[in-house]
Amino acid sequence: MYDGGKIVVGLVVFIGVVTFPLWYRQASGEALRAPEPKIVTDAKECVAPTDYMRASHQAMLNEWRDLVVRDGMRVYVAFNGQEHEMSLSNTCMKCHPNKVEFCDQCHNYIGVVPYCWDCHIEPKESN
Amino acid sequence: MGALVSFFAVVVLVAIVFVGVEAANLRYLFGVIIPYAALITFIAGFIYRIVIWARSPVPFRITTTCGQQKSHPWIKNDILDNPHSTIGVIGRMLLEVLLFRSLFRNTRLELRNGPKLAYEWEKWLWLAGLVFHWSFLVILVRHLRFFTEPVPVLIQALEGLDAFFQIGLPALYLSDAVILAAVTYLFLRRVLIPEIRYISLAADYFPLFLIFGLVLSGVLMRYFVRVDVVAIKELAMGLVAFRPSVPEGINVLFYIHLFLVSVLFAYFPFSKLMHLGGVFLSPTRNLANNNRMERHTNPWNYPVKVHTYEEYEDEFRDKMKAAGLPLEKE
Numbered sequence A: 001m002y003d004g005g006k007i008v009v010g011l012v013v014f015i016g017v018v019t020f021p022l023w024y025r026q027a028s029g030e031a032l033r034a035p036e037p038k039i040v041t042d043a044k045e046c047v048a049p050t051d052y053m054r055a056s057h058q059a060m061l062n063e064w065r066d067l068v069v070r071d072g073m074r075v076y077v078a079f080n081g082q083e084h085e086m087s088l089s090n091t092c093m094k095c096h097p098n099k100v101e102f103c104d105q106c107h108n109y110i111g112v113v114p115y116c117w118d119c120h121i122e123p124k125e126s127n
Numbered sequence B: 001m002g003a004l005v006s007f008f009a010v011v012v013l014v015a016i017v018f019v020g021v022e023a024a025n026l027r028y029l030f031g032v033i034i035p036y037a038a039l040i041t042f043i044a045g046f047i048y049r050i051v052i053w054a055r056s057p058v059p060f061r062i063t064t065t066c067g068q069q070k071s072h073p074w075i076k077n078d079i080l081d082n083p084h085s086t087i088g089v090i091g092r093m094l095l096e097v098l099l100f101r102s103l104f105r106n107t108r109l110e111l112r113n114g115p116k117l118a119y120e121w122e123k124w125l126w127l128a129g130l131v132f133h134w135s136f137l138v139i140l141v142r143h144l145r146f147f148t149e150p151v152p153v154l155i156q157a158l159e160g161l162d163a164f165f166q167i168g169l170p171a172l173y174l175s176d177a178v179i180l181a182a183v184t185y186l187f188l189r190r191v192l193i194p195e196i197r198y199i200s201l202a203a204d205y206f207p208l209f210l211i212f213g214l215v216l217s218g219v220l221m222r223y224f225v226r227v228d229v230v231a232i233k234e235l236a237m238g239l240v241a242f243r244p245s246v247p248e249g250i251n252v253l254f255y256i257h258l259f260l261v262s263v264l265f266a267y268f269p270f271s272k273l274m275h276l277g278g279v280f281l282s283p284t285r286n287l288a289n290n291n292r293m294e295r296h297t298n299p300w301n302y303p304v305k306v307h308t309y310e311e312y313e314d315e316f317r318d319k320m321k322a323a324g325l326p327l328e329k330e
């Protein structure tokens, strides 16, 4: 190889960058964990089927927000016929008051930081 | 022709995963085996291509320059467009890699009525190319949130910046909108401009369709169909930790996305996409123009066997003397 030294250095750097997740994981050294959001409510069902909630709760919140703020509708009839007020703090957080152990479990795992709590009131939790 | 072939190639790829996952339940194949195989192919193929290139000697500085060469001290030279030092070369390389400087000089040849030949400024290709590559990079870096635990702060910051306008929920990433627009432009450019359509091959269309399919499946997953991202991260972390597992309940759309990525990575080293590595080995970009300051010897020069006049005279002295020829040494 001509200029072998420089090229090998370049290749090593490139492969180091490409495999970043592999050695980052080795370096962080923690065991693999999956988030376990803790359900504390006595209710048996969420406002929509669990599969749907897991994947699409943010879209549902968006829908609720638009319906409430733009159309003034406040009542949501769930899939099981129950009626809920469409509210982040008063509905979701009533059944899931443990934000840290519930919402944040998943969000920290994925690395999303919903900005909702800039304005909406977080439930008070006793740590 | 090339466009149609490439389009159907991508459609077939999508169909393969769809059938494989939905009908044959080959989740482990598409979720674990193929991604690993693709990564290995990518790395091995990349090294292979670079090593082949690195074995070609570049005996002389090939200097396509766009500025004044370094010469007399009173003539102002252009350090970036005609570098004579390593620093200058690094500067030129950075401009090339980060800002596509030589594409910025792109011109379009036009025959005007007159008839007059004119060179037009043409910046759209540069602009679309630049925003395409940058948004691709941003998306790639943002995706590290699936492969790292804990997610580095920098990646979260990039996410925040990319979703700056907080449009809708999940918040719209600007890079998604930009890359879709840019890929569409790059494709339309190939089909709508006759000269460019003429020189476009299947190998030009295929990466475009592949990336378009990849982005489209990602966009569908985030904004329209929505998938269980937590389960997907479990799969991704399993891959990273070499303890692969396939969680339940992942939408087939994700397998399509992952398969298209795998195809892209495996195809990469054998295609024009290798310009990622190639740009760093471009002799016209990475060599300082110092031909007049330094002697560059051809690396394949071998010692030439010469027979000097002195040796010749020594060999034939007697005969030359006998013939009465003049000699340098008696």
Ligand code: HEM
Binding pocket: B136, B139, B140, B142, B143, B146, B170, B173, B176, B214, B215, B216, B217, B218, B219, B221, B222, B223, B226, B227, B229, B232, B236, B254, B257, B258, B261, B264
């Ligand atoms: C070259 C590689 C890739 C490209 C260009 C790409 C492109 C995209 C795009 C444009 C989106 C839309 C949302 C966003 O921008 O975040 C997306 C979403 C997504 N991608 Fe990829 N992707 C790539 C590789 C991967 C890989 C290797 C995985 C495996 C874990 C993956 C998993 C996902 C998931 C789960 C989503 C949905 C994210 C969400 O719902 O927030 N992607 N992808």
